Amino acid sequence: MTRAHALLATLLALLVAFPAAASPYALSVATLILFFAFAGQAWNVMMGFAGQLSLGHSLYVGVGAYAAAGLYFHFGIGAWAGVFLAIAACVLLGAAIGFLAFRFGISGVYFALLTIAFAEFTRIGFDHIQWLGGPGGLFIKVEHRTGWDLLNLRGAPAMFYYVMLGLTCAAFALCAWLLRSRAGYYWQAIRENEEAAQALGINTFRWKMLAVVISSAMTAVAGVFFAFYYNNLFPEQIFHISRSIEIILGPIIGGLGTLFGPILGAAVLTILADGITELLAALGWEFPGVKQVFYGLVLLIVVMFLPHGIWPTLARKLGVGK
Amino acid sequence: MDPVNVVNLVLAGVLTGLVYGLMALGLSVIFGVVRVVNFAHGEMMTIAMYAAVVLFAAFKLDPFLAVLPIAAAFFLLGYALQAGLINPFITRPEHSQFMLLVAVALIMVNALLVGFGPDARSVQLDYLLESIEVGPLLLDRGKLFAALVACGTAALLFAFFKLTPTGKAIRACADNYLGAKVVGLNVKHLYALTFGLGSACVAVAGCMMVLLVDVTPNLGPAYTLLAFVIVIVGGLGSMAGALLGGVLIGVSEALAGLLITPSAKSMFSFGLLILVLLLRPQGLLGRKT
Numbered sequence: 001m002t003r004a005h006a007l008l009a010t011l012l013a014l015l016v017a018f019p020a021a022a023s024p025y026a027l028s029v030a031t032l033i034l035f036f037a038f039a040g041q042a043w044n045v046m047m048g049f050a051g052q053l054s055l056g057h058s059l060y061v062g063v064g065a066y067a068a069a070g071l072y073f074h075f076g077i078g079a080w081a082g083v084f085l086a087i088a089a090c091v092l093l094g095a096a097i098g099f100l101a102f103r104f105g106i107s108g109v110y111f112a113l114l115t116i117a118f119a120e121f122t123r124i125g126f127d128h129i130q131w132l133g134g135p136g137g138l139f140i141k142v143e144h145r146t147g148w149d150l151l152n153l154r155g156a157p158a159m160f161y162y163v164m165l166g167l168t169c170a171a172f173a174l175c176a177w178l179l180r181s182r183a184g185y186y187w188q189a190i191r192e193n194e195e196a197a198q199a200l201g202i203n204t205f206r207w208k209m210l211a212v213v214i215s216s217a218m219t220a221v222a223g224v225f226f227a228f229y230y231n232n233l234f235p236e237q238i239f240h241i242s243r244s245i246e247i248i249l250g251p252i253i254g255g256l257g258t259l260f261g262p263i264l265g266a267a268v269l270t271i272l273a274d275g276i277t278e279l280l281a282a283l284g285w286e287f288p289g290v291k292q293v294f295y296g297l298v299l300l301i302v303v304m305f306l307p308h309g310i311w312p313t314l315a316r317k318l319g320v321g322k
Numbered sequence: 323m324d325p326v327n328v329v330n331l332v333l334a335g336v337l338t339g340l341v342y343g344l345m346a347l348g349l350s351v352i353f354g355v356v357r358v359v360n361f362a363h364g365e366m367m368t369i370a371m372y373a374a375v376v377l378f379a380a381f382k383l384d385p386f387l388a389v390l391p392i393a394a395a396f397f398l399l400g401y402a403l404q405a406g407l408i409n410p411f412i413t414r415p416e417h418s419q420f421m422l423l424v425a426v427a428l429i430m431v432n433a434l435l436v437g438f439g440p441d442a443r444s445v446q447l448d449y450l451l452e453s454i455e456v457g458p459l460l461l462d463r464g465k466l467f468a469a470l471v472a473c474g475t476a477a478l479l480f481a482f483f484k485l486t487p488t489g490k491a492i493r494a495c496a497d498n499y500l501g502a503k504v505v506g507l508n509v510k511h512l513y514a515l516t517f518g519l520g521s522a523c524v525a526v527a528g529c530m531m532v533l534l535v536d537v538t539p540n541l542g543p544a545y546t547l548l549a550f551v552i553v554i555v556g557g558l559g560s561m562a563g564a565l566l567g568g569v570l571i572g573v574s575e576a577l578a579g580l581l582i583t584p585s586a587k588s589m590f591s592f593g594l595l596i597l598v599l600l601l602r603p604q605g606l607l608g609r610k611t
Contacts, residue, residue, distance in 0.1 A: 053417050104600050108416055109359050113550055117595045120547060124589040135585075241543065245424055252421055289435030289539075296428035303421045304407075307414060 004320035015165055019158045027157050033270045034164035035225065040250035040262030041171040042218035047248070048257035049175075049184060050211035051191030053108070056115030058243035059122055060090045060216045064223025065233055069140055070132050072228075078152030079228055086220040093118075094216030098209050107194075116241060123239030137234040140227065153228040160229050167225070168263065171218060176259055178214070187211055191257070219247075253302055255309030264311050272298060326458050331576045334462060337469040339572020341530045343565035344472040345545065346552035347479065348523035354559030355496040355516040358408055358419050362427035364545025365434075366521060370396060370528025371537040372434060375443045385445055386467065389529040393522045400521025404514040412513070427542065434539040442536035450533055468530035475526045476565055479519065483561070492516055496559075548588075551595045557608025566607060570594075 019027055039061065046052050067089045068082025097118055101111050127135045148155045153163070178184045186207045189197040198204050227233055237243065254265025276294045280286055306313060349363045360366075370392055377388040407426070411419045450464035483489035495502040495512050503509055535541075548571070556567025571591055578587035598605060 047417065053420075055420075100600055104603065106599060106603055110554075110599060110603055112416075112420070113554060114596065114599050116547070116550070117592045117599065121589055121592040121596065124586060124592070128583070128586060241547070249421075252417065256417070287436050288440065289432035292432035293429050293436060296425045296432065299425040299428065300422065303418065303425060304410075307418055 002320075003318075007318065007320060012169070019161055024157060027161055029270060029274060031157070031161045031164050031229070033267050034161070034168045035222065035229075036247065036250050036266035036270060037263040038164065038168045038171050038225075039219060039222040039247045040254070040266050041168070041175055042215050042222060043248050044251040044257065044262050045175065045178065045218065046211050046215035048251055048261070049179065049191065050187040050208055051194075052208060052211060053112045054115045054215070055112045055241070055244050055248070056117075056119035057215075057219055057247050058239050058241065059115070059119040060094065060219035061223040061226060061243060061247070062119075062122065062126070062233075062235070062238040063093060064090050064220030065227035065238055066126065066132055066138070066223075067220075068224040069138055069227040069233055072140060072152075073138060074131075078149075078154075079224055080151040080153075083221060083224045086224045087217045090216040090220035090223070091213050094212045095209065098212035102205050102208050116244075119239055119241065119244060123235050126235035126239065133233070135235060137232055140231045142231050153225070160225075164225060167221060172259060172263070174218075179259065183207060183210060188257075249299070251309075253299070253306075253309055255311030258309070258311050258315075260315070261309050261311040264314070265309065268310060328577075328580070330460055331580060332573055333459065334465060335573035335576030336569050337462070337465040337572070338534060338576070339569035340469040340472045340565065341527055341534065341568070342548065342552055342572050343556075343568020344475055344530070345524055345527035346549045346556070346568050347476055347561060347564040348520035348527070349549045350553045350556070350559055350561065350564040351479070351523065352517055352520035353553070355492055356404065356408070356412070356513050358412070359416075359423070359550075360520070361420060361423035361546060362430055363524060363549045364547070365427045365430040365542035366396070366400075367524050367528045367531065367545045367549075368434060368537060368539060368542040369430060370525040371532040371541070372438060372443070373525075374529045374532045375445055375537060378445045384447065385529045385532055386471065389471065389526055392529055393525040396525035397518040397522040399518075401514045401518035403521070404517035405510070408517065409510050409513060427546065431539050431542040434542070438539065440538060440540070442538045444536040445532050447533075464533045468533050471530055472527065475523060476561070479523065480561055482519075488512075488515070548591070551591045554595055554605060555598050557605025560605060560607045563605050563607035567605070 015030075018030060022030065039057070042060075043054065043057050046054050064086035067086040068079055071077045071082045071085055072079065097115065101107075101114055106114055126132065132138050143149075143154045146156050148159045150159065150163070153160075186197070186202050189200070189202060190204050190207060194204055223238075226238070249269055250265035251262040252265065253269060254263065255261030273291070273295060276291050280290055280294075302310070345363070345367055349360055352358065352360050352363075373392045373395070374385045374388050377383040377392070378385060403426070407422065408419070411422055447464070450462075452463045454461045454463055454466065483493060491502070491507050492512050492515065494505075495507060495509050495516075499509065502512075531537075552567035552571050553564055554567075555570060556563030556565070571594075574590055574594070575587045578584065578590050582590070602608075
């Protein structure tokens with residue numbers, strides 16, 4: 001067992017034991033961290049591994065959430081089925097966007113703007129779907145707040161925590177495997193130099209499509225969790241560009257393209273946001289906006305002085321690999 | 323539908339669109355030269371709008387006069403922003419530049435929220451409500467003047483790039499970064515100058531926009547997206563394209579209110595953006611790179 005494995009095992013043991021000792025508030029913060037860690041990993045597959053900058057991942061969170069929530073709301077069919085519908089819908093969407101963009105040779109900034117455009121288009125579209133609540137939102141009935149109904153994703157806060165922990169671990173394992181697979185090496189080649197990769201005979205179109213499909217499928221699962229954890233969905237919030245930015249901040253701050261970066265980034269940012277809230281409360285500066293100004297300043301400093309994110313620097317200090 | 327009414331709506335759309343166009347022109351100029359997408363563009367626009375509101379409230383300064391000091395201040399602000407923050411990021415990857423400007427935008431929009439609160443502010447001037455009658459057509463006086471100022475500013479900028487040596491040097495930087503360095507141009511200074519000019523454009527657009535709509539801090543991100551739509555439709559880096567794109571979006575917004583529900587009007591804009599990106603990614607008036 002290497003040092004990295006030992007550290008990972010310790011961390012996992014701590015995370016599994018965490019709900020026993022934590023207050024309800026701490027548990028909710030931890031769940032939120034895991035949510036962003038998972039969504040960040042999903043985004044990282046597309047940008048960190050394959051180098052395709054998406055600024056519209058809120059699209060997949062939103063469509064995934066609405067697919068599962070709509071199924072439950074109208075037909076009483078639980079999350080166990082909803083997650084498949086959500087994945088199918090998001091994979092189709094992701095494949096369509098990827099196909100159009102890559103076939104027409106759109107890359108870089110233009111690709112990023114295209115993903116924003118699709119997310120915004122869908123946001124306004126959902127505002128006009130009355131069947132799913134329109135701008136007034138879709139609300140799922142809160143049931144079994146003490147039980148553990150995993151199939152329907154209805155239960156106690158601790159259940160949601162463990163579901164998210166399981167998803168995050170699964171995503172970590174999947175990403176670790178992907179990164180060492182044929183696809184992973186092709187993606188990294190495309191990320192570093194697409195023309196060179198093409199010259200070596202890599203079908204860049206196919207591998208980029210695979211990255212988009214995997215990333216959108218994972219994000220769809222995050223969306224399903226979001227719907228059943230928060231029990232309310234508003235197009236204005238879930239499809240908003242700020243949600244996309246929230247998702248991608250973690251991997252970028254943590255370390256783009258690394259396995260542990262998205263998790264570390266999510267933890268740092270969520271704890272930071274909470275810390276700022278508490279600090280401002282202690283100082284009595286609770287005006288709307290103050291928190292985000294501080295958040296922005298910290299972000300600015302990290303981007304300026306740690307261009308590769310926190311994890312690569314920290315990994316060197318800990319003496320573990322990426 | 324009364325045809326005169328429709329023509330009036332289209333005219334109002336064109337006038338508003340020209341102000342949109344000036345805002346997008348700032349973004350287009352910055353991207354065309356510095357190759358950085360200014361994700362804080364709409365936020366800067368909103369700051370200019372608040373500056374106009376504050377000057378009006380404090381000194382009863384008409385936004386048509388306030389535009390001069392505000393544009394000058396924004397030129398300096400833009401210069402400082404590029405020289406201090408963005409220049410070190412020129413050689414960094416796109417996502418890194420994006421993060422930097424997102425952080426800047428976050429600070430700007432929330433600083434406005436802290437300073438002014440979430441409520442809408444506006445400038446109340448009596449003559450803005452008067453209309454000019456041309457035959458059966460009605461032109462809103464405020465909109466007309468605002469559009470004229472937007473056109474004048476765009477013409478000045480165009481002349482600057484075509485006629486002055488500095489403008490020529492900036493175009494040289496845009497065409498060939500390395501070549502411009504080799505012939506001894508101070509590229510970093512010229513980049514900062516360009517960012518300053520783009521900021522001054524957005525400041526003028528902001529002062530004019532405050533005559534047309536009430537301002538809230540939340541307008542920032544919305545205007546950033548609007549500016550993206552316009553420059554992509556017109557062609558990133560094309561000056562005439564930005565104005566054309568602005569007019570197109572202005573008219574389509576005006577007509578969308580008539581033909582479909584007003585709340586769906588930006589869906590039309592984003593649909594247009596998607597179509598243009600796929601079919602003509604260089605934009606309507608852009609050059610192929």
